[in-house]
Amino acid sequence: MEKMNQDEMKNLVLNYLTKEYLEDVDEEITFDTPLISSGYVDSFSMISLLVFLENTFKIKIPGSKATPEAFDTINRIIALVNQYYV
Secondary structure, three states, X not given: OOOOOHHHHHHHHHHHHHHHOOOOXXXXXXXXXXXXXXXXXXXXXXXXXXXXXXXHHOOOOOOOOOOOOOOOOHHHHXXXXXXXXX
């Protein structure tokens, strides 16, 4: 499978989050919208997002790196994924 570019990765994560957790959110979610600190994504949802990222990108993110800060925006999530996605 061909490696995705940054825009494809961001849109994939945004679509996943919108479908799974943000359907009832009225405001527009951007790549810099705080997800965890705004309460859109909770710790349980963060775990399923981690599994989604690992399965989608065929990577393993160490638990020590899967912090609320690293998962707080789509841009931060993609930066984390890029550390392991080669």
